[in-house]
Amino acid sequence: xxxxxxxxxxxxxxxxxxxxxxxxxxxxxxxxxxxxxxxxxxxxxxxxxxxxxxxxxxxxxxxxxxxxxxxxxxxxxxxxxxxxxxxxxxxxxxxxxxxxxxxxxxxxxxxxxxxxxxxxxxxxxxxxxxxxxxxxxxxxxxxxxxxxxxxxxxxxxxxxxxxxxxxxxxxxxxxxxxxxxxxxxxxxxxxxxxxxxxxxxxxxxxxxxxxxxxxxxxxxxxxxxxxxxxxxxxxxxxxxxxxxxxxxxxxxxxxxxxxxxxxxxxxxxxxxxxxxxxxxxxxxxxxxxxxxxxxxxxxxxxxxxxxxxxxxxxxxxxxxxxxxxxxxxxxxxxxxxxxxxxxxxxxxxxxxxxxxxxxxxxxxxxxxxxxxxxxxxxxxxxxxxxxxxxxxxxxxxxxxxxxxxxxxxxxxxxxxxxxxxxxxxxxxxxxxxxxxxxxxxxxxxxxxxxxxxxxxxxxxxxx
Amino acid sequence: xxxxxxxxxxxxxxxxxxxxxxxxxxxxxxxxxxxxxxxxxxxxxxxxxxxxxxxxxxxxxxxxxxxxxxxxxxxxxxxxxxxxxxxxxxxxxxxxxxxxxxxxxxxxxxxxxxxxxxxxxxxxxxxxxxxxxxxxxxxxxxxxxxxxxxxxxxxxxxxxxxx
Numbered sequence: 001x002x003x004x005x006x007x008x009x010x011x012x013x014x015x016x017x018x019x020x021x022x023x024x025x026x027x028x029x030x031x032x033x034x035x036x037x038x039x040x041x042x043x044x045x046x047x048x049x050x051x052x053x054x055x056x057x058x059x060x061x062x063x064x065x066x067x068x069x070x071x072x073x074x075x076x077x078x079x080x081x082x083x084x085x086x087x088x089x090x091x092x093x094x095x096x097x098x099x100x101x102x103x104x105x106x107x108x109x110x111x112x113x114x115x116x117x118x119x120x121x122x123x124x125x126x127x128x129x130x131x132x133x134x135x136x137x138x139x140x141x142x143x144x145x146x147x148x149x150x151x152x153x154x155x156x157x158x159x160x161x162x163x164x165x166x167x168x169x170x171x172x173x174x175x176x177x178x179x180x181x182x183x184x185x186x187x188x189x190x191x192x193x194x195x196x197x198x199x200x201x202x203x204x205x206x207x208x209x210x211x212x213x214x215x216x217x218x219x220x221x222x223x224x225x226x227x228x229x230x231x232x233x234x235x236x237x238x239x240x241x242x243x244x245x246x247x248x249x250x251x252x253x254x255x256x257x258x259x260x261x262x263x264x265x266x267x268x269x270x271x272x273x274x275x276x277x278x279x280x281x282x283x284x285x286x287x288x289x290x291x292x293x294x295x296x297x298x299x300x301x302x303x304x305x306x307x308x309x310x311x312x313x314x315x316x317x318x319x320x321x322x323x324x325x326x327x328x329x330x331x332x333x334x335x336x337x338x339x340x341x342x343x344x345x346x347x348x349x350x351x352x353x354x355x356x357x358x359x360x361x362x363x364x365x366x367x368x369x370x371x372x373x374x375x376x377x378x379x380x381x382x383x384x385x386x387x388x389x390x391x392x393x394x395x396x397x398x399x400x401x402x403x404x405x406x407x408x409x410x411x412x413x414x415x416x417x418x419x420x421x422x423x424x425x426x427x428x429x430x431x432x433x434x435x436x437x438x439x440x441x442x443x444x445x446x447x448x449x450x451x452x453x454x455x456x457x458x459x460x461x462x463x
Numbered sequence: 464x465x466x467x468x469x470x471x472x473x474x475x476x477x478x479x480x481x482x483x484x485x486x487x488x489x490x491x492x493x494x495x496x497x498x499x500x501x502x503x504x505x506x507x508x509x510x511x512x513x514x515x516x517x518x519x520x521x522x523x524x525x526x527x528x529x530x531x532x533x534x535x536x537x538x539x540x541x542x543x544x545x546x547x548x549x550x551x552x553x554x555x556x557x558x559x560x561x562x563x564x565x566x567x568x569x570x571x572x573x574x575x576x577x578x579x580x581x582x583x584x585x586x587x588x589x590x591x592x593x594x595x596x597x598x599x600x601x602x603x604x605x606x607x608x609x610x611x612x613x614x615x616x617x618x619x620x621x622x623x624x625x626x
Binding site for chain 1: 563
């Protein structure tokens, strides 16, 4: 077998625009392959599919196999393994990746060629994940979060050291360092900001009503089904998916959020977490669209909060699973520099009108504005505060239904790039109308002072 | 260049929608209500009894009501081009106002379906990085839609801002 075409740009491609710049030096870009362990993982998928089909057709497959002699069985088995092995090998052989000054290119496919060009200045986050099996074999997968990237645009698997080095290089290039420097710089130094102890995490889960609701539902529902249908089998059938949900809400959450560490580096925030599957996420500066502070009912007594964040194109949601309010604010101050969270003064909805529009829950709505952020709060049992920097606001909407108008209140929605909308509900109508215009002006002017996409370069004068 | 909206809020120059949209919507309404009225009248008249044919009148009432609603809705639509953003206002009972800063526009789209083309109309749709942004101006005259598209695209480029 000979090598595939190694020259650059041999493949037609739809991902990059016509103006996509070529590699800076003009020389050929060094293409690299994934870790040799990858074929095993790739071959695993069709093998699992075959086993699944055989299991479903159990009787017929057994009869068919019984008709064959031992030799023939071995030959069939060897043939199947060979086919899948070759498939895995070829898919590994034809997958290349390369880092240029501006892009990460992933070229893949034997019959159907596909080239993904991922622009580094559009980078929203970088994740290195090490699932349990991969940890045992010393490999990791790396994913660049950009808007519109697909599941298959991740590099799995790379050697662990290689993955970390590549992450450092990608971040350095994305930050705007020169290529030679980017390779030499290596991992940016990091400083630990916060660490969640297992005990604290376990206590916080015990105190969360959602966990108890999942547990209660998981225990009661099968018995209820048993009682209704008087067949234990039906109970078992309902039990299985319920167990999945209960697992995800309790043990699964504990395993994912185990040993949660937040560290700060010039490349942004580093989040490391997980007991079985370790994940290492990096969120570069200025990528966070919304920060959400969640305060469940039972946590408020001890002043604990959970912090979630929204980054466009990324699946990472949690910033801090549980922490005291002061610690959480210190971490948020790194994400939203210059914002004084403790100093925000929330003003509630007017009680004369609001109580008729949203009966009991109106008391949970509140809004705070500062020169940097728009912060809206809602919820009475579980209080959620959503904070959007003005520079991240994409559009502002004012809505008012007939009933709300009769009561002199209106809603203001602020749309962000992470496909989220933060709503300030039930504001006095005149204030809301004014807020619409003020917010548009604020989001416009604050963009001028925002950091550049390549965060280590000086701000672009005409950006 | 990069200034906030200053002073423009006072003298907004609102632009309403051309009459062609109302004509199109009312024509469609009259067509469908008339068709339903005739169909109901004929079916009931033949199957139940001649007196029941009067039930077709129900659709005429619906049509008349819709006629008024369409007029009110059409009057409620308006937009204003400000120095730094586009303002769209609409709705009678459920009022909605949308502000889209020019710098946030990712894509400006002019569409025109077969019926719209017949009435010489085109719709303009703005997209930002947020999917929730609902900035659409229906029923523009194609020349105006294209003028607006080119102007918005130029302004968007001049004030371009990322995520």
